[in-house]
Amino acid sequence: MRSRNKKRLCAAALYMVLVLIAFVSLFPILFCLSASLRTQQDLTAHLFPFTIRSLVPETFTIQNYIAIFREYGFLKPVWNTVFVTAVTIAGGCILNALAAFAYTCFDFKGRTVFYILVMLSFMVPFESTAIPLYGIASRLKLVDTYAGMILPAVADGMVIFLFIQFFKDIPLSLVEAATVDGASWPRIFCQIVVPMAKPVFITAGLMIFMSQWNSYLWPLLVARSKEIRTIQIAISAFSGERTIQWTLIYTATTLSIILPIAVFIPLQKYYVEGITAGSVKG
């Protein structure tokens, strides 16, 4: 009897802690959503003293959403972000997978040297070289172009590494049998390797998605102009320009949160497997 009570107590305590952390995790996001659905006056008028009205609007309005698209042209940065991310994912998946395929399956002169390059780029985080990279991008006329945001993010040591880890497990005999049958290499890659590696492509895509969707310092340097900037830069600039129109800023942030959440919640498993692949077993 007593032990049952104790168990119940434990469970209750556990749920309390869980709810508390869930609250902290969700509060900023929910507050954004709620603030985006009210007018500026409604928001500031009810902040002090603190009541339930500080959190929940009196009347709901979608005026902010209309304004953010119509008057402040937020469709452009959203589109820019989606475009840049999509192209990087496509390019990154294909090129990194091809390279990983070569590193795993073939023996060739200088392999180690090239492989060290890959490992080096795996270890040196992108942010650390963004500032000196600006000079190079400027000489290549990449400033204020989509290519300026995409190209440096395509080749990624971490993604190559991920593909290599996976390709290692593909039985070589399968590949060899195909060569004996006279299949061409592109064919082997597309018909044998790729179908087996579907999950790892999803993982790699998500990893690239996250790094592009998150990047701030690099686009801040290379793509600041209105035509080209991504949502990260647009929102950061917007929050500096409209320092008191908070409901609009809350609206913009809400918009930028929705897509990654929609992508990541269903695909969470793949992503976690990808990033933790190296951490558990090494």
Next chain:
Amino acid sequence: MKRRMMSLLLGVTLTATAFAAGCGSNGTNPEGNKGTEAQKPAQDDAQGDEKGDAPQASGGGQTIKWLTFGPGEDNWEGLTRPILAKFEEETGIHVETECYAFKDLFQVIETKFAAGESDVDVCSVDVTYIAKYGTSGYLEPLDSYFTEEEKALWDDASYSAGVWEGTMYAAPENTSAQVLYYNKTLLDEAGITLPENDAEHRLTYEEVAALAKQAQDALDPDRSKGIIGLDFQQVSRVYQMNMLPNSMGGANISEDGYTLDGVINTEPWINAMTWYQDLVKDGIASQGYDADGVASQFYAGKMVFIVNGTWCRSRMECDDELGCTYAPCFEGYEDQVATSTGSWYFGINSRSEKKDAAAEFVKYFTLGEGSDMWLDINGDVPSRLDRQEAIVNDPDALPEMKIAAYEAANTAYPRAVTPLFGEYSTVLNAAWEDVRNGADVTEVIEAAIDQYESAVAASQN
């Protein structure tokens, strides 16, 4: 089907390879051969899907890019639109604006110009940066574009501020002067009438602060409405904050422009900063809003007094009645009145490929019809002598314009002149913000001197 997929895949790979190879030829060799043939296709690829702004060959139908400040319809971006339309109508030159928030603009200029980008043709330049940009070769000398007669159309102070070491680098858009604005509706509600004052017998800052507090106590006793008593539009920016120490006789920087020691660790600075800090501590001046946010509070009718430029009236959003008078002085320093001045200039990118069109635009905006339109739209203090005279002679001119004309001629205090203005303003803007947030004044000043010193040492390397 599969074959098609394959060829598509290979195609993508090959294009990407060619693309990358093109870039590589330049990137691995950073010093040399700009714009080799190998790079060309990559460049076209990169920009092809972006926007069709292929440069046109001749005068008509040209597009120039103007890098400036103030994004948004209610800011420069929207306000200048009719001027740009008119300009295009007359000359056929299309001006594309690229607007950034105040603090971002300087970084963008620094980033682009230091890298020698040529995509920007005209650039808005804050007066204090002219020396720096001139020395660094960012700006094209304008002497060949403006005749002596044209130069004589601006007042001497405005013109000479655009000159550095004998070369004209920038043309004045307008100048500025400080006015003490007040929300008359709020003062009436609080039952306060402003004491008589004029240019010779100004209100003191101490008096204004006391009145502001009195108004706050009457209107917002428990401070729940967030009414601000007195504040500065350009809070935490040297442009306006330095007028406090200036009003006590403090200088902005040493004669040579390279040191703050002995300049800001002096009575006037310590006293002025302490006075301002107390103003914040007493809840009369605000905390947490930046320059744009502070001004918006006044425009929205939530502030009693503001020291602001003459554009204030055009930005008001509430229906409250607006009053204005001369900027205050400090008690005991009645003979040391100092007000901020100077404003934005136009410069031409020394790397621009459309300098003639750019110069035409600059002239239009600083001397031509565009200048007239701009002064009317934004209510700025003109740099042009004819427009200044018009204000003096016009009995119906707005009161703040009369005040501004007086201040410009009598109390305007020039800003620090140094080729290191970027460092100077970064260090001192932060110092003002720290003082505002309650940091120890002497500690702030010492830190600022140190930081500026090391910035100077680094720049002389």
Next chain:
Amino acid sequence: MQRIHIKKKWLPYLLILPTTVLICVFKIGPIVTSISESVQSSKVDGFTMVNYKLLFSDKTFWNSTWVTLKMNLIMIPLQIVVAFVMALLVNAKVKGITVFRTIFFIPFCVSLTISTVIWRMLLNINDGVVNSFLGLFHIDRIGFLTDKRYALLSVILICSWRGCAYWMMFFLAGLKAVDTGLYEAAKIDGCGFFQRLFCITIPLLKHTFLFVLVANTTANFLLFTPVQIGTEGGPLGSTNVLMYEAYKAAFSYSNRPRSSCIVVILLIIIGLICIVQNKALAGEG
């Protein structure tokens, strides 16, 4: 694993060409540029250490180094402990736990830029909802990002809100890999929860802890976004981390040599961290 030898000698080179070129241009290029810029000066011909000398004699640099270190010393243990506890919680086998797992993961979907923009508003001294809430307990308004006492802590909290969700997943993956049979055995032996935690779980997760420690340190040494958006290095330089100082040197002051020196120092630090990681993991066997 054995590899295939093929007749078409050029094929593997073609396959690795794009990524190799991109890595050379966009990764190795900037590293080489920073190193060479940091040892050159317009005043001196050839190799010189004058930039480093200047940097090392500069109080602002040492302050930034100290701030960066201090931030890491607080943030990393905090994030590791919180993330580990969160992982333990969502590893519990109770009803509805998958929902909580997903919720805990959500802050990670919000990028650091957006988190900073949001938290900057929530923590604002005038209209911030956090200050409004604290008002319930008669706590005076706090300048979370403008007061020297709180600014660094606030930056740490903003990063940790998102960071803990991320690192939690690593611990969770580690916990899942632990053989549950060990727990059962220990339970039968009468071991309590904490005994099991410290005697079985944590030692078994040594590898994960080490990985998170290293990866987290690397990431934090390059922290930039919350400082650029949230505090601009202030108040009184209390959040002026090295990355922000490098950024300011390059793009506010156009002082490339100074910025390059700082970048090189950061790269060296990261290199050292990687070496330590490899040593530690190798030693573990």
